[in-house]
Amino acid sequence: MNIALIGNGAIAKYIVNALTGTRIRITALLVRPERAAAWDGTGPRLISTTAELPEDTQLVVDCAGHSALRAFGPAILSGGRDLITVSIGALADAMLLAELTAAGQAGGARLHLASGAIGGLDVLRAARAGQLRHVHYTGRKPPKGWAGSPAEKVLDLPALKSGSAVHFEGTARQAALAYPKNANVAAAVALAGLGLDDTRVTLIADADATGNTHQIEAQGDFGELSLTLTGHTLPDTPRTSALAAMSVLCAIQDRRATIHF
Incomplete structure (x- = not known):
């Protein structure tokens, strides 16, 4: 299988290294x-x-973030190529979602959402087939993990030396639009379950946190879900989730697998 990547950052480099020597070119x-x-x-x-994409490219993988998905996604899909993205928070923009949907329908192509830095999305997807009544996502990071985000307008992050403080409470759509570099997980949880407007989100700066912790709480006909995941970052890139990169690689490999989840 021949693929192209959008971006040349940490996730793209992880994918290039992982696929070296395989049958995926x-x-x-x-x-x-x-x-x-x-x-x-x-x-x-x-x-x-996108006009320069080699003709034998069968799949394109977005590793570059929201702006890249906006810039290149519609043309890739309308051109008939499937696209994998981890930039799920960008879909909180209703106009972009409509544009991507129309482009995919016009080109007969599909946009695949990689699960990113969280697990348990299969439970939420299955649970929504029944009555899924409540989904709450909580994201907890050390203060420096929120640097450059709207959290700086709410909290004095450098001064937070102990304990924790909430700097956002709202819907997944609000979180994804306000925190484009930090809330892809919130959007993924929402799109797997109750949707962007009915999924509650809490974002916390925690001076005692040793990593980025994601928590999902859900209730419905299926029962109750409580999932907590504390993720590592890529060794050379402390702002990039290792699991996010792994989820993109898994999504690529699934395209070749005869049997897969």
């Missing part, structure tokens, strides 16, 4: 024009437009 990396212009001819080809 990376045909190109779709990056910003200045990066494509600096390509030295080694490694996967660097390109800056």
